Amino acid sequence: MPDTAYAVGAVLVAAAVTWALRALPFAALAPLRASGTVQYLSTRMPAGVMIILVVYCLPDLSVTEARTVAPLAALAVTVGLHLWRRNALLSILGGTAVHVLLTSVVLA
């Protein structure tokens, strides 16, 4: 365990930066809310932001390596389950279970 004061300080610094990034833009962007351009952006951004986060989460996929199968299969199961049942719990649990099985048993 590193020095306790340092470990707590690191959390506080991270929290301060994160909160500032979450709170300050509301003051800066509030006057823009009524604009058509901002409304255009705000209806399209949620889907785009989530797609970018999915790509961010996926590891580097190399076609030649067997372990690439795990995230791709898990992703396919998640998407398939969600299109089929539209049940977020089922989709997340199903995809994660496939990933855990593949990485800890099949490809271990």
Added chain:
Amino acid sequence: MRIRPADVLPAARPAPDPTGRTPSEARAAFHASLSVGLGFVPLGLAFGALVVQSGLDWWWAGLSAAVAFGGSFEFLLIGLVVAAAPLASVAVAAFMVNVRHVFYALSFPLHRVRGRLGKAYSTFALCDEAYALASTERARSWPGPRVLWMQCYLHVYWTGSALTGALLGSLIPESVTGLDFALTALFTVLALDALRDLRGDLPTPLLAAVSALVARMLFPEQMLLVAFGLFTAVLLARHLMTTTGRPDRA
């Protein structure tokens, strides 16, 4: 839905205890939060377990989850703290990973959340998943208390599962791997739901995917920042082109 006077005339009375006034909002928020909650729990458990496996104390997992509350950055923070990185580096890393939150102010319904304290908490707890849940088409009718309750539940799920994971961390066999996919699955589900709200607007997801891939190939270190910036710029350009192309029909 029944319209209560409290929703219509919020300024007419002093803010009473939200638990006494809005039990149905708390319940509705709980149901809405469950899908994300189920993604948070395995991830939080994994985060807590990783904290203890890295040699940090169990309480640090709870402190980080409750106070920093930025899932993906907290995984990164473990490594930084173990390596005793300077606090300035921690600040820069937190900025780079979390700067995407700047974009959330464009569409998160903070204007519906009442009171200084409520707004302060709502911005503090504005994680990716809270943003995704609150900016869906379904959520456009949510009153402020429901948004706040939903965020509060997400905060509790994350902190509770991080602490549990830290306390039980030693019990999880090291051979069990791959739990981290829960985060990917969660974003995938949120993306599919958001895509449905777009009603066949195919260019938007394509532009997002291309922005993400370009950012990943050219700037892997700052992938999120570059991808969000690029995506916003391309969307803006597309909007300007379509509006100037047919100005009289705007």
